[in-house]
Each structure stands twice: as C-alpha cells, then as structure tokens.
Amino acid sequence: MKNTTKIIFPYDQSVVKELPLIDKGSVERILTTAYNLFIDQQNWISAFKRIEILEKAALIMKDRSEELIHIAISEGGKPYKDSKAEILRAIKGVKLAAEHILHIKGEQIPMGLTEASVNRIAFTSKEPIGVVAAVSAFNHPLNLAVHQIATAVAAGCPVIFKPASSTPLSGIALADILKEAGLPEGWLQVVLCDNETAELLVTDPRINFLTFIGSAKVGWSLKSKLSPGTRAALEHGGAAPVIVESDADFSEMIPDLVKGGFYHAGQVCVSVQKIYVNQEIVDLFVDQFSEAVQKLIVGNPFDENTDVGSLITPKEVNRVEEWVNEAIEEGAKLIAGGKRISDTTFQPTVLLNPSEDSKVSKYEIFGPVVCIYAFASREEAIKKANALEVHFQAAVFTKNIDVALDATKKLNATAVMINDNTAFRVDWMPFGGRDASGLGMGGISYTINEMTREKLMVFKSKSL
Known part of the structure; x- marks a missing residue:
C-alpha cells in the first residue's frame, strides 16, 4: 500500500483529496528524466517556444481563474477576496516570466585594452543553469508555484517541483495547464513526498539549483547538505x-x-x-x-x-x-x-x-x-x-x-x-530576506537570472 497525503480544507477539516506520495525508489527515475533533458542540448526548448508556452498558459489560467480560486481556498483556507488577488497575481507572474525571456542576454567584454588582449573580441551569453529543484510553502500555493516553476521554464531549465504537502493542488493545476500549453514531457515534474525523500532528491549532484520557500530551520539544513556547485536561493520568514x-x-x-x-x-x-x-x-x-x-x-x-x-x-x-x-x-x-x-x-x-x-x-x-x-x-x-x-x-x-x-x-x-505596510509586494520587484531570513533575491526577473549562468566566448583573429 502506497503512502498518501490527505489535503484538508483548513476551515472545517473536511478531506478535499487524497494523493499518493512517491517513495525513495522513484527519485532516481525523476532525476534521470530531468538530467537527460538538460545534458542533451538538442532537447532544449527554444526561447520563442518558451514564450509561446508561457503566454498560452497565462490565457488558460485567466479562463480558469474561478476554478483556480476555488482550488486555492479549498487547500489553503485563504479568504475568497485574497485568493482571487493571488490568482490574478499568478497570471501576471506567468506573463512577466514570458516577457523577461527577451532580457536573457549577455554583454560585450572590452578587449584591446592591453597589448596581450589585441586582435580579440569577447562577449558573454546566458545559458540555463541546469536542473532546478523547487521546494515550496503552503501560504500562497499558486503564486509561489509560479515564482518557482514559470521562472525555471523561462530560463530553459527542467524543474522538479515539491509543493507543501498540505497545499499541492494549485501546483498540480499549474503543471496541467503548462502541459496543455505545450510544455514538453519531463520538463516539469511535480513530486509529493516526505521530507526524507525530498532531501534525497535536492541534495543529488544532478541538481544545479535549489529554490526553497519555507522555514529557516529546514532551508539552512538543506543548503548545508547540497552537492558542491549547487546554487541555492532560500526564502524564510521575518518579524516585519x-x-x-x-x-x-x-x-x-x-x-x-x-x-x-x-x-x-x-x-x-x-x-x-x-x-x-x-x-x-x-x-x-x-x-x-x-x-x-x-x-x-x-x-x-x-x-x-x-x-x-x-x-x-x-x-x-x-x-x-x-x-x-x-x-x-x-x-x-x-x-x-x-x-x-x-x-x-x-x-x-x-x-x-x-x-x-x-x-x-x-x-x-x-x-x-x-x-x-x-x-x-x-x-x-x-x-x-x-x-x-x-x-x-x-x-x-x-x-x-x-x-x-x-x-x-x-x-x-x-x-x-x-507609508505602506510591510506586506507590500509586486512580482517584478526584488523580494527576499537577509541574514537568517534567506539567501538571494526572489521576484520573477531576479529568479530567472538566478537560474541562468554565464559563458564567455573570446574570438582571436588578425582581422580584429
């Protein structure tokens, strides 16, 4: 009998749905799927296609906004007016991710400034960082999923998404919408698992980037166990x-x-x-x-x-x-x-x-x-x-x-x-904690940049 998790409506504790949890034996398959997509550049999704997928996903989300509001309320318990605001933000977030693809670019590096650097031209380009592991929190189940999933899609990274066990339905709905919008198989895998299995997954050397939203205790613990070279962004709490x-x-x-x-x-x-x-x-x-x-x-x-x-x-x-x-x-x-x-x-x-x-x-x-x-x-x-x-x-x-x-x-x-409260946020601004409150900056464009890495190309020619 497989282990399951029950999604409970927080207000009256009624069962909304029961879903299976993956076991440790499934981790290898999940990682292999994502890693194989990344290491073969022929599999990479072109920029124009990523834009098309995200733009179509935003349109589908808009058409199904009431359904998404209902899902968010049923699993998270946030009042209707606030859940509606979250879903509208999430739609805007997907649009922002699509728009930022236009800005994933490098720059020219000056040469000829010394005798040793003459006859050269150099520039950087941005590449996807690799496989992204995304661990999310319960309090904004759709919008947080957008900040971790749509950004990875925009950056061109395969992403493995672990939603909070109490609020996975919004993330699953987003995954279904992205698939319907044309995201190829394997580029987004949603996993429901216990903490031990999640740790096994995110600390694997095939993970290139961890984006974590949740408690400081868990976040810093996971960071301490990451494989060498795995970059991380952590978003914890504060006391505002x-x-x-x-x-x-x-x-x-x-x-x-x-x-x-x-x-x-x-x-x-x-x-x-x-x-x-x-x-x-x-x-x-x-x-x-x-x-x-x-x-x-x-x-x-x-x-x-x-x-x-x-x-x-x-x-x-x-x-x-x-x-x-x-x-x-x-x-x-x-x-x-x-x-x-x-x-x-x-x-x-x-x-x-x-x-x-x-x-x-x-x-x-x-x-x-x-x-x-x-x-x-x-x-x-x-x-x-x-x-x-x-x-x-x-x-x-x-x-x-x-x-x-x-x-x-x-x-x-x-x-x-x-003259504004501490909870103000729009999704195109930098957002994140410092010291014990986190590492790195969130926000759609900032996260996409975190999920890329630079490559320098230098041409040497007598004609230059």
Missing part, C-alpha cells in the same frame, strides 16, 4: 517591524496596517507583526487600530465577506493561543481578541507592550496577532526592531522625509516601505 512617528497620517495608515497584519490570518512571511509607535500618539493609535481590527469578519474563506479565515492546521491555532497567553502572563496588555473561535480559527489579536522576551516578540508569529510597542526614542525602537536574527521587510510611517530616510538607512531589512 514598523516604525510609526507622531506625524503619521492615521486615515491612510490604520487600514493599511490592519490589512498588512491580518491578511491570510497573518500567515505571510512579511506580515505586519511588531509596530513601534511614538509614545506621543500611542494611545490614539491603539484605539483606532483596535477598533478597526474588531470590525474584521472571521469566517468561512469561501464567503466573499470574510476578511480573516482559518489557520492552516488546528495545531497552529493551539500554538498561537499558547504564545498569546504566555505574552499576557509576562506583562502584555490584551487590547483586542486573544481567544480561539474554533479549532481552526483565532480572533484577530492586538497586544500592547509585550515583553521583549516573550515568543510574540522574539519569533515570527505566523498568525493573526499584532504587537504594539510604545517608544520615546526612535533610535531605541530601531535598535529593538533590528535585534532579531530575521531581517526581511520593514516599514516607517511619517511625513518627514528626513525621518523616513534616516529610518530606512538604519533598519536592517532588504526593503523598507515608507
């Missing part, structure tokens, strides 16, 4: 700090931060988590922020009015509840929420001044919880914001350009949003 100064515009800021904190029940790697507010306005901020949070509708993600859906598993609800209770016991003031609604949902929660030693202050919450800290000194707030090992995206709210530039310079982050 926000600095709010006394001149911030409340009418813009409050709805923006509420959305950034509770989108997908906070299960976003750049979700607003820690808000440092100037003590001159902290009471007003707490009142308006908590009032807006308490208006959020928690419920069935298929309901178009739902703002906050379920967490991915009941285990995560238990963890969030424990962290919140611990924070309150250690001195945090509960401003809003704080309790589970059901086995799968938790109230949008606001905590004021939790201890810096509480888990909600030290680690990524990945749940519907936002912490507010009053500060007297912006320097001290930034110091606390930078104190964790994780550094991803941050934000500052102020109308003073000097304050904005000062905070941007001093915050340890790969991106700082000014």
Whole structure:
C-alpha cells in the first residue's frame, strides 16, 4: 500500500483529496528524466517556444481563474477576496516570466585594452543553469508555484517541483495547464513526498539549483547538505517591524496596517507583526487600530465577506493561543481578541507592550496577532526592531522625509516601505530576506537570472 497525503480544507477539516506520495525508489527515475533533458542540448526548448508556452498558459489560467480560486481556498483556507488577488497575481507572474525571456542576454567584454588582449573580441551569453529543484510553502500555493516553476521554464531549465504537502493542488493545476500549453514531457515534474525523500532528491549532484520557500530551520539544513556547485536561493520568514512617528497620517495608515497584519490570518512571511509607535500618539493609535481590527469578519474563506479565515492546521491555532497567553502572563496588555473561535480559527489579536522576551516578540508569529510597542526614542525602537536574527521587510510611517530616510538607512531589512505596510509586494520587484531570513533575491526577473549562468566566448583573429 502506497503512502498518501490527505489535503484538508483548513476551515472545517473536511478531506478535499487524497494523493499518493512517491517513495525513495522513484527519485532516481525523476532525476534521470530531468538530467537527460538538460545534458542533451538538442532537447532544449527554444526561447520563442518558451514564450509561446508561457503566454498560452497565462490565457488558460485567466479562463480558469474561478476554478483556480476555488482550488486555492479549498487547500489553503485563504479568504475568497485574497485568493482571487493571488490568482490574478499568478497570471501576471506567468506573463512577466514570458516577457523577461527577451532580457536573457549577455554583454560585450572590452578587449584591446592591453597589448596581450589585441586582435580579440569577447562577449558573454546566458545559458540555463541546469536542473532546478523547487521546494515550496503552503501560504500562497499558486503564486509561489509560479515564482518557482514559470521562472525555471523561462530560463530553459527542467524543474522538479515539491509543493507543501498540505497545499499541492494549485501546483498540480499549474503543471496541467503548462502541459496543455505545450510544455514538453519531463520538463516539469511535480513530486509529493516526505521530507526524507525530498532531501534525497535536492541534495543529488544532478541538481544545479535549489529554490526553497519555507522555514529557516529546514532551508539552512538543506543548503548545508547540497552537492558542491549547487546554487541555492532560500526564502524564510521575518518579524516585519514598523516604525510609526507622531506625524503619521492615521486615515491612510490604520487600514493599511490592519490589512498588512491580518491578511491570510497573518500567515505571510512579511506580515505586519511588531509596530513601534511614538509614545506621543500611542494611545490614539491603539484605539483606532483596535477598533478597526474588531470590525474584521472571521469566517468561512469561501464567503466573499470574510476578511480573516482559518489557520492552516488546528495545531497552529493551539500554538498561537499558547504564545498569546504566555505574552499576557509576562506583562502584555490584551487590547483586542486573544481567544480561539474554533479549532481552526483565532480572533484577530492586538497586544500592547509585550515583553521583549516573550515568543510574540522574539519569533515570527505566523498568525493573526499584532504587537504594539510604545517608544520615546526612535533610535531605541530601531535598535529593538533590528535585534532579531530575521531581517526581511520593514516599514516607517511619517511625513518627514528626513525621518523616513534616516529610518530606512538604519533598519536592517532588504526593503523598507515608507507609508505602506510591510506586506507590500509586486512580482517584478526584488523580494527576499537577509541574514537568517534567506539567501538571494526572489521576484520573477531576479529568479530567472538566478537560474541562468554565464559563458564567455573570446574570438582571436588578425582581422580584429
């Protein structure tokens, strides 16, 4: 009897589908298929054909957008309005991948600058890096798949895609669409497997590039075991700090931060988590922020009015509840929420001044919880914001350009949003963590570039 994985609707824990897992014996076949396609350049898909495939795939996705929304909700539990936004982003991502193929190019390297380099002309070209292993996360099941699969197709690489075991259906749907759009057999293989089998696959020497989205513990462990020469891009989480100064515009800021904190029940790697507010306005901020949070509708993600859906598993609800209770016991003031609604949902929660030693202050919450800290000194707030090992995206709210530039310079982050929440992202911008939060930069064009490598060609001729 083959091992299987059950895909569960997070909101009511009903079984959506049950799929087989591959065993270790299948790994060799999968790797051989991908590797043989790559080493024989006659198999390579020409640039114009890759453009055709991706453009057709985007059209199919658009035609089936409601079906893709339904799939994403059923496996991930993200509310309808947010799942719809994800699917539209995913379609745009596939289009961006097709468009970037035009920009996969090298450059001329100057010669004749020394006597030894005369009579030569040189230029670089870009080639596919090789077989890509892509390991994905649960929280954006279609859009993350696009960022790891469509980019590999655009770069001309065979790709082996391992979706999160809880949310594989969107990736499988994308694979079916790409096949329908003309992607030849073997260029994309979707594998469902346990962690041990996944490690066996991604650490094989025939893997040229690993793209990993998930926990830091797993990501850094896999990187340490990669074969020599295998390149990697890792995207982990953060604790998204926000600095709010006394001149911030409340009418813009409050709805923006509420959305950034509770989108997908906070299960976003750049979700607003820690808000440092100037003590001159902290009471007003707490009142308006908590009032807006308490208006959020928690419920069935298929309901178009739902703002906050379920967490991915009941285990995560238990963890969030424990962290919140611990924070309150250690001195945090509960401003809003704080309790589970059901086995799968938790109230949008606001905590004021939790201890810096509480888990909600030290680690990524990945749940519907936002912490507010009053500060007297912006320097001290930034110091606390930078104190964790994780550094991803941050934000500052102020109308003073000097304050904005000062905070941007001093915050340890790969991106700082000014008068916008930390969860802002468009798929053509660079996106990724630094330090413990990751390695390399995501974003459609940036990932495609990561999946290529340069080759230098030098011509020597007396005629030059």
